[in-house]
Amino acid sequence: MKVTRRREAMLQAVLGGMTDVATLCEHFGMSEATVRRDLRALARDNRVLRTYGGAAAVGSHEPEASLEERRISLREQKEAIAQEASTFVEDGDTVFLDGGTTTAALARLLAGRTAVHVVTNNLLVVSPLVSSGVQVTVIGGDVRPTSMSTLGPLAQIALSRLSVDKAFLGADGVVAELGLCEASSDQSYLKECVMRQAAHVFVLATADKLGRASQQHWAPLVRAWTLITDDAAQQEQLEPFDAQEQVTVRAVSVKAASAANWSSQVQ
Known part of the structure; x- marks a missing residue:
């Protein structure tokens, strides 16, 4: 296969979700050195983003899911992530809850915790928290x-006048070397504002969002932060985050969290 045709095929493979070197080697029957060389060439042409262990699509725009679709998708995973996140919230904390359904799941766990102050831009969480x-x-x-x-x-102006102990952020995608990707510049910049005002930053992301560059707007993660995800995350997805000194990774068991939640409801 000619180099040009081979690299075009590799680009289509990356766009189709084959984002790590090992998978591309197996798919094309090529050496790791050849795959890495082709990915570097595609990155020089701004056709892909190089990541630790592979590549991500650049300039892609996935259609956004509706709010109702987000509510029902991966519900158990989001509940497990929220349960783990709630263990970091202490009485006396002021916390920021970002927009999204995973942070909304966290809000439900904070309902009734009157020693906690919640700052948020997520209108989904206001009623259950205030009423409790x-x-x-x-x-x-x-x-x-x-x-x-x-x-x-x-x-943005309001956030510049506030500080929080812990910020819990969501995202459309999380790439270790790039940060959080979002569908709009307003979303990504607001996350930057939050991170500047928070003592501790937590990113809540289901496994399908790891290494996913599904949108064009980015909020860089240039400070210490904690990633909370679920145990569907594969080792090759977690390796780029483990390689970053400033990142702490927690992959929670969905089954264990569901069992614990069921037990608490029975009691």
Whole structure:
């Protein structure tokens, strides 16, 4: 196969989800050196993003799922991640809850914890928290219907006047070397604002979002942070995060979390 045709085929494979070197070697029957050389060439042409152990699509735009689709997808995984995240919240904390359904699952676990102050742009969490007696500060701004979160200049200004002990962030995708990807610049920049104001940063992401560069706007993760994901994450997905000194990775067991939740409900 000619080099040009081979690299075009490799580009299509990366766009189709084959993002690690080992998988590409097996698929094309090529040596690791050849695959890496082709990926470097594609990266020089800005056709892919090089990542630790592979590559990610660049300039791609996946259609956003509706809010209802997000509510019902991977519900057990999100509940398990939220349960693990809740163990980091202590009485007296001021925490930020980002937009999204995984942070909404965390909010349900914080309901009734009146010693915790929640700052949020996630309109999905306001009612259950306020009705249970939790102090809530809502960041103003423009409402984004697909996530029911507030964004824009007003939200950014409000955040610059606040600080939080812990920030719990979601994302459309998480790439170890690049950060959090989002569908809009307002979303990505708001996450940057939050990270500047937080003593500790936690990213809540189901395994399908790891290494996923599904959108074009990025919030770099240039400080210490904790990734909380589920145990469907493969070793090759976790390796790029483990290689980053500033990242702590927690992959939680969905079955164990579901059993613990069922036991608590029975009691």
